[in-house]
């Protein structure tokens with residue numbers, strides 16, 4: 001097993017992780033009655049695509065992105081209301097935009113082994129990155145601690161990529177994301193990774 005969970009990676013009673021810089025997004029709503037987070041969804045995002053650094057992702061989640069600042073924003077992001085619970089920057093810095101107890105708007109049209117509306121029952125983690133680029137070691141360090149903290153606090157049953165639950169529509173976190181590393185360093189059993197271990201899928205189909 002990995003080292004002891006850093007004390008700061010703890011989910012508080014309101015669904016916020018103490019280690020994260022808190023930037024409250026207005027883009028969320030209550031989870032449906034009785035819904036609890038059982039799925040973690042891993043994404044990548046960069047704005048403009050392929051460019052790292054800056055505050056554009058944060059600005060997007062806070063509805064203050066200047067859509068005149070780049071043609072991509074103008075074409076794709078004007079009026080878009082999205083969020084994720086977490087963003088892990090290239091240097092491993094962690095930000096949280098929505099309480100894990102609330103429903104963030106990260107997955108869109110999605111299906112987890114027959115169960116649709118994945119935002120209802122998932123926690124979304126964005127890694128600043130692109131499908132064409134390896135992620136930074138510091139991002140894995142943060143992601144591992146975060147996933148372990150979330151799994152300790154919520155009845156998490158699986159970790160999936162956005163591309164797993166929205167195939168054909170989404171490709172993130174992409175081919176450079178090292179699922180085996182995430183599994184190894186979190187110490188989570190095969191059953192948590194049904195897309196990595198097909199024999200574990202029967203646990204998730206009803």
Ligand SMILES: [Zn+2]
Pocket residue numbers: 042043044106162170172
């Ligand atoms: Zn995504």
